[in-house]
């Protein structure tokens with residue numbers, strides 16, 4: 195699995211990395227008995243079902259079924275590949291990784307990412323110095339001062355200034371022996387039209403570095419100091435920057451988002467900075483795009499309540515309409531257990547009074563007024579309903595318009611309970627029977643629901659009621675087929691036993707227990723356990739490292755997390771029961787049908803042979819049982 199990273203290095207990393215340490219950076223963990231628990235970063239929840247075991251060095255979420263070791267955690271959380279994760283951990287724990295064994299392609303890829311991040315960081319420092327110290331930065335400094343941006347905010351966000359020159363940054367970077375061809379990939383410079391050299395992309399602009407949750411500078415935004423156009427300019431997409439996945443301010447906002455459970459989403463850099471300066475630090479800005487599902491997924495790691503802040507009705511309506519299916523999909527995906535209500539969806543639209551953007555509003559009315567307005571902001575659907583009623587009025591024609599305007603949004607709610615609740619709300623508001631509205635939107639829903647959501651078992655999505663046991667086997671939303679119904683109960687129990695009580699492994703071998711497994715995923719895990727041959731339950735994380743499959747990690751974590759107290763006697767009894775019933779099922783089933791067949795054909799000779807075989811089998815299974823019981 196490790197590919198080009200040597201095994202001994204992987205185990206060195208594994209020994210050095212502590213899962214509690216790593217998870218703590220993303221999740222607020224509380225000690226609960228032997229384990230730690232917190233709110234799951236992979237689905238939205240209000241009560242913690244995310245569990246980390248320091249002994250076993252694994253995590254498991256009883257809500258969404260994500261699980262694995264420190265590697266799987268980082269891979270899932272940061273979207274990294276295994277080698278990237280290993281490199282990240284190695285760096286963190288000061289372990290030297292040889293990179294000689296990279297294929298030229300891999301080397302190139304990793305090298306490119308790192309050099310782009312390095313260039314970005316140098317550029318950020320360069321712009322920052324230019325703003326804070328340079329003579330040329332004076333105009334930019336006064337501009338920010340006029341906008342009320344304090345020096346502390348400039349420092350916290352490392353704001354900068356790109357001077358009014360064609361090649362100042364280019365010269366600065368090439369003087370440090372960085373080739374223009376590489377700088378071009380960062381998007382900071384562009385080739386001249388006549389192909390003779392390059393020029394700086396950001397000129398005479400305030401520069402806002404875009405920093406991700408790992409403190410990496412992934413891109414930049416630039417704003418003019420006057421009214422010239424374009425007012426805003428952003429880095430192009432690069433190997434390290436994807437605007438549909440990046441949010442401005444997330445690094446500075448994430449802690450406050452987590453502690454308050456709320457995130458404010460604004461449109462502009464300066465809006466964000468204004469709120470930040472007024473103590474509203476749980477705020478991010480989209481970078482000139484509509485909110486994407488990647489954004490929502492990123493934010494749900496940190497906050498359950500999202501408030502989208504707009505400066506006009508029109509922008510609010512457009513964005514609300516666009517966001518509805520995104521939000522619904524993301525929230526439904528991650529909150530399968532919840533019965534929906536507007537409260538649970540918890541996505542709000544705040545439209546500021548006419549003439550105000552967040553920047554001007556908070557400077558004029560103060561942070562309390564902003565928070566107050568935000569706490570009274572309607573949920574996304576209620577917002578659309580109110581606007582439709584305001585716009586069309588309650589005349590007969592108005593009502594017809596209202597319904598046709600809202601039907602698409604209501605149909606996009608793929609949770610029937612939530613949908614019914616909103617329909618009821620609308621029915622009360624405009625005085626049209628619920629059934630009439632429902633009929634209209636369901637005709638649209640059935641058309642769109644056929645698309646479905648890949649990777650999600652609809653049965654678990656729909657049924658809100660699951661037993662704890664079932665819940666444990668339902669894996670994360672991005673699982674493959676392996677996790678959907680992880681084998682039968684006894685087979686799961688046996689694997690759990692093998693992980694938690696490895697003393698039993700010789701018996702598993704001796705009685706060929708795995709041969710009788712009907713579930714191939716579980717069987718495969720069982721075989722890996724036998725191969726790995728752990729001597730204690732603490733080795734589960736290492737066991738996972740030998741298996742190159744995320745969903746399987748989650749399944750193993752779910753089976754390893756239990757705290758059953760196993761003893762040899764109980765184990766053997768379980769094995770005996772399983773072996774007996776398995777054999778009966780497998781051989782008995784075949785034999786029974788052969789007997790029936792012989793009976794039908796009146797083949798007495800064969801019948802006698804089969805019956806004696808049956809007798810022998812029964813005796814054998816009795817012997818086996820006695821053997822097992824004797825050991826007990």
Ligand SMILES: [Zn+2]
Nearest residue numbers: 234237255258
């Ligand atoms: Zn979860």
